[in-house]
Amino acid sequence: MTEQTEAINALQQRVAERQATSLLQLIAGELEQMIIRGELRGGDRVNESALATQLGTSRGPVREALRQLEYSRLVEFRTNRGMFVREISVDEAAQLYDIRATLFGLAGRLAADRATPEALEALRAKVSRLDAAVPVVDDYYPRNVDLHRDLVALSGNPRLVELYGDVSKELHLFRRHGLETETARHTSNCQHAEILDRLAHADAAAAGSLMEAHILSGKERMLAAVRS
Known part of the structure; x- marks a missing residue:
């Protein structure tokens, strides 16, 4: 040969x-x-x-x-x-939410210094599409996952993106519980809009705080849903 x-x-x-x-x-x-x-x-x-x-x-x-x-x-x-x-327990889901909240908050603080007007405009369009998807949870949820992924990507930190993605994957089955009412979906999307406003003002502290609180509010909705 x-x-x-x-x-x-x-x-x-x-x-x-x-x-x-x-x-x-x-x-x-x-x-x-x-x-x-x-x-x-x-x-x-x-x-x-x-x-x-x-x-x-x-x-x-x-x-x-x-x-x-x-x-x-x-x-x-x-x-x-x-x-x-795979199925995960409520306690395990709650622990994963806490980890995810910390990672999402860090992403917000980093993204505040990197978010361009063009990137924020694209994200605002996704938030608007989420408003249109509100009546259908099976439409809203995948779009919500996509928006969160894009927000974390704005951090410019590939390892953070990877860690956030790994934790989020384990929560796919539980996160749906927190978005099954129209009120919950509306509240969640209003928080998205507030986050983008803070990113537009390059307010790292406020953006990070809002993004962490956004995940923790999802945790509370999940816990309320599974306990009811």
Whole structure:
């Protein structure tokens, strides 16, 4: 085998690996979105065959994607039963909310020095779309997740974005409880608008405080919902 042939084979192998990785990321991302949209809920058994058919792929990539989600603590394997969407206790959810609130507050303080008028305008448009989505929680919730992700990204701190994302993923199943009434969704979105106002004034202390309080108010709504 010539050096040129070896190089071509190595390149083809790298391309194949990249394609396989991209496919797994695509499937894992879609499965995560199904959890966010409420199509898969805590305690649901994940049917690999049905998912493979729905996603137009074989069971192998679906199984590998589920292993990625298991690492993210969104699903869990139960011996002799298969893969299930993970359930978390109220106490664990409350603890995760506290961590998430601290991270969100830090993101707000950092974002105040970095938020451009263009970025804030784009976020205000998303807040307006959330107003239009208020009557439908399954529409509101994914948009809400997207807005929060963008707010954290304004921090310019990739590690913070990653940590916030990891904690938020575990709360997908519980966070819905705090947004299931029209009043709760309206209150939440009004807080979004206030946060953007503080970011527009480059008020790091106020932005950080509002963003932390925003998450903690979501925690209280969740606790009230599960206790009622």
